[in-house]
Every structure is written in C-alpha cells, then in structure tokens.
C-alpha cells in the first residue's frame with residue numbers, strides 16, 4: 001500500500017492486516033528511525049555523503065504484529081520520538097539518500113521473504129520497488145485538506161494550514177527525489193479516501209483483495 005502522507009495508509013493497512021490475520025510492516029517507521037539516529041549522532045542533514053557512508057551502522061528491528069507494531073534501533077525503543085516534529089521535518093532528506101534506501105529496501109525484502117503467509121506493507125515505493133510482484137497493490141489518496149485534517153487530529157499544537165504546508169513540502173520532496181520517488185505503480189488500484197471513513201476504506205480494500213489475490 002502506497003500513498004502520500006495523511007492518506008490513511010497506516011490505519012487502513014493495520015486494519016486490513018488484522019482482518020486477514022496477516023503481519024503488518026510500516027516502512028515509514030524505518031525511515032523515521034534511521035532519521036532519528038542520524039539526528040542523534042549529530043550528523044548534518046545536508047551531509048548526504050556521511051549519511052550514505054553510515055547508513056548500515058544502526059541495527060533496526062521491526063515488530064510486524066499489527067497489534068503491537070514498532071521499531072527499535074540499536075535496542076532503543078524510538079516509537080515515540082520518531083513521530084515528533086524534528087524527525088518528521090528531517091525524514092524526507094534522509095529518505096532521499098540512495099544508500100539509505102538500498103539498505104532499508106533490502107531489510108524490507110528480507111522481512112517479506114520471511115513471512116510466506118503474506119504481509120500488508122505500507123510506504124511510498126512498495127508497489128514500484130520493494131514488492132513489484134505483490135498480488136494486490138493499493139494506492140491511497142485523499143484531498144490535501146482531508147489529509148491535513150487527519151494529521152491535525154493526530155497531532156496537537158499545529159493548525160490545518162501548517163499541516164497542509166508541511167505535507168505539501170514532504171510530498172514534493174518524496175515525489176521528486178531521484179531514488180525511488182513516490183509514484184503509483186502501473187498495476188495499482190487507486191482508492192480515494194477523501195469521503196470515506198476508515199471502515200469503508202478497509203472494506204473496499206478487502207473487496208479488492210478478494211477480487212485480485
């Protein structure tokens with residue numbers, strides 16, 4: 001499942017995984033964890049060369065249980081800090097470094113290969129790069145306004161306008177970067193969630209899974 005920020009990917013993919021009894025992988029949490037580590041190490045975000053050279057240093061461990069998904073980096077539980085504004089503001093720069101992507105894509109493919117019963121994987125490049133042979137590919141979208149409202153409901157202390165601006169900046173960086181930009185796979189089905197509640201989104205995806213898998 002791919003799509004821009006705030007399109008409802010996390011809630012929808014976790015819900016679909018629960019309904020189907022599958023594992024769930026949040027690849028955004030992996031990029032966020034590496035970004036947390038880069039900041040923690042005091043590496044300059046503009047220093048792509050150092051980020052590239054050290055990309056494989058931290059040890060990432062993912063929990064793919066949809067009831068208890070999360071990430072640790074070098075044994076540290078970073079699930080709270082990776083949602084903070086400092087990480088959110090920095091993640092697109094770190095995610096644009098090709099060596100970071102190569103490392104995380106390899107880890108993601110390993111996790112997928114180790115889960116033969118199947119997995120719901122969410123991100124920006126899952127249908128195009130990580131799992132091009134996935135039996136079902138969903139591309140979630142929603143209007144900028146709806147996406148900002150959802151994010152605003154999740155985060156306090158920020159206006160809808162500030163959210164629209166932040167998400168637009170992140171979406172532009174994510175879809176214009178050279179390495180694996182956010183784009184819809186040719187064989188993905190687009191689901192526009194602007195007018196849909198979470199249950200309706202999950203029901204529509206389960207219908208597509210039944211039809212296609």
Ligand code: C5P
Pocket residue numbers: 005027028029031032091092093095122123124125126170174
């Ligand atoms: O999904 P989430 O908003 O947590 O993702 C955070 C950031 O991680 C995205 O804005 C993007 O820069 C990066 N990302 C990516 N590829 C993925 C998942 C996330 O580049 N598969």
